[in-house]
Amino acid sequence: MSPSPPKATSPERSCPMSELNPETPESEVEAVATAPEAPAPRKKNFYQRLTASMPLLITVIVHVVLIGGAAAIVVQQNVIGKKKTFEAANQNESVAEKQVEHRLQVARRGGASSSASNPVSANRIFSTAENALQMPAMPDLPSMGSGGFGGFGSMGSGVGLGQGAGMATSLGGGGGLGGRGFMSMNFLGLSSQNVSKVVFVVDTSTSIMEPRKGGFLAFSIIREEIMRQVSRLPASAQFNVILYRSTNTETGEVEINLYKRELSPANNDAKKDFFEWMAPVNAKLDNFGPASATRRTGWRRKPLPPEAGVDSLFLPPSWARAVHAALEQSPDTIFVITASEGRVARMVSEQELTKRRAEFEKKKADYERDAIKEGTTYAAIVTARDAAYNKARRELDTANRNLVAERKEPVVVSDSTQIFRSDVQTELRKKGITIKLDGTGWTKKDGSLFSEPPQWVSSVEPASWNDFNNHISRLQRALSPQQRAALNMFLFVGPTDKPENAISILTTVAKRNGGNFQLLTTKRLEEIRAKEAEAVKKGS
Numbered sequence: 001m002s003p004s005p006p007k008a009t010s011p012e013r014s015c016p017m018s019e020l021n022p023e024t025p026e027s028e029v030e031a032v033a034t035a036p037e038a039p040a041p042r043k044k045n046f047y048q049r050l051t052a053s054m055p056l057l058i059t060v061i062v063h064v065v066l067i068g069g070a071a072a073i074v075v076q077q078n079v080i081g082k083k084k085t086f087e088a089a090n091q092n093e094s095v096a097e098k099q100v101e102h103r104l105q106v107a108r109r110g111g112a113s114s115s116a117s118n119p120v121s122a123n124r125i126f127s128t129a130e131n132a133l134q135m136p137a138m139p140d141l142p143s144m145g146s147g148g149f150g151g152f153g154s155m156g157s158g159v160g161l162g163q164g165a166g167m168a169t170s171l172g173g174g175g176g177l178g179g180r181g182f183m184s185m186n187f188l189g190l191s192s193q194n195v196s197k198v199v200f201v202v203d204t205s206t207s208i209m210e211p212r213k214g215g216f217l218a219f220s221i222i223r224e225e226i227m228r229q230v231s232r233l234p235a236s237a238q239f240n241v242i243l244y245r246s247t248n249t250e251t252g253e254v255e256i257n258l259y260k261r262e263l264s265p266a267n268n269d270a271k272k273d274f275f276e277w278m279a280p281v282n283a284k285l286d287n288f289g290p291a292s293a294t295r296r297t298g299w300r301r302k303p304l305p306p307e308a309g310v311d312s313l314f315l316p317p318s319w320a321r322a323v324h325a326a327l328e329q330s331p332d333t334i335f336v337i338t339a340s341e342g343r344v345a346r347m348v349s350e351q352e353l354t355k356r357r358a359e360f361e362k363k364k365a366d367y368e369r370d371a372i373k374e375g376t377t378y379a380a381i382v383t384a385r386d387a388a389y390n391k392a393r394r395e396l397d398t399a400n401r402n403l404v405a406e407r408k409e410p411v412v413v414s415d416s417t418q419i420f421r422s423d424v425q426t427e428l429r430k431k432g433i434t435i436k437l438d439g440t441g442w443t444k445k446d447g448s449l450f451s452e453p454p455q456w457v458s459s460v461e462p463a464s465w466n467d468f469n470n471h472i473s474r475l476q477r478a479l480s481p482q483q484r485a486a487l488n489m490f491l492f493v494g495p496t497d498k499p500e501n502a503i504s505i506l507t508t509v510a511k512r513n514g515g516n517f518q519l520l521t522t523k524r525l526e527e528i529r530a531k532e533a534e535a536v537k538k539g540s
Contacts, residue, residue, distance in 0.1 A: 190518040197238045199326040201336040205245035208339040209412040211427035213494040214522025216409045221525040233266035243290035246318035254318040256299040257290030308478035317342020327479040337490045341502040345460035363454045384441025389416035487513035492520040
């Protein structure tokens, strides 16, 4: 029989009176004091010790956060951030199981001027794949011929430009390949970035084909290069071409022919139609200018709001009228080819015009008195002079037909008076042609010809190019408020021209409108053609 546990009578084992309720009856206090001894407490586990010590808890939390952050960095560098690549199928796989390799090159947008005119952009993807990312086969361009003037009225086919590789499209903006495409375009040696909607504005006046500028060959290269550029546009792009020529150099009035009234999608059907439209432009001896395209689409100018601030009395140069037509279509890029910077003017007041008419009548009366002294009249001189130049024109036309029959380039002039300009006469002599000015009926007694008779009254006065720059800025804001078009300028000149002033003017115009300027000569155009031919040869 085991002994009974001893009673807890020791004062050390009794509960302190301070831990008891002061109102506890004395009998209950005694009972508590004499209660049996409690068993020894259990050893605390890790959680209990951790929660019982606040500094230790904080230390553990900090270590957990640091370890988690380090783990996230490792995962990002080695898993998430790893560069994705496309690998060709194993060479041991069967032909049926092989995948078509995609070689993708991502290029960043460049160019400060383009970024200003087109802030929305995305990286461009250049694909050389042979399936879904590749453009459909392009129709052949009409053959322009590289030698001589032949080919009038009989444009062949098969220049063989093809579609090329590296068509630029956009994978950004939420549209993917079907969205808005951006590309870098190099046209006649001038590069423009982020091109999606492009318009070519082309001077088709005979002045661009004058002998002193290089003759007929120059425009044939320009025409060919425009068609080449259109052939290379991706289907996501839009384009248009505007042909113009000046009909009044003083007032800047123009004849304009648009390929389309609105931007055209650069799909195969549109390209084929454009090639047919563009091929005969300035390609036939008796059919020059905008109307030489296969059809005529005139410009219907849209009214400008009064708040646009465009001065109706201001007269911009002829090429700027065609640019106005282009801006109405809200392109992001415009390329302008002109044979001259043109002139800027402003209509005079009615009071000034009345004054000028009075001065004209006085000059005409003085001319009449001088003519009578020479035994003729003002009217007779005008009639004889016109007859002489008309005769010279007929002789030139006959000579040009013979040149074309011999598959040689004709001599092109803007008007009959230019036939007797020194550079034209030099060119005629080189071709064995002699044309003399008939002075019958308008030659003085001393054998000299009468001077130019006064025949019209000018209704304009010179304006400044600063006024013109303000004019273009207002047009940009009024016609394309969401996006300013980059205006790229080409000036076509001859080897003996002195275009320093024109270069300064057009460079300023281009830079102020987010574009660039380039000088063109026949030699430069021939170099571009040779370079393109070499590239095609290497690619074949």
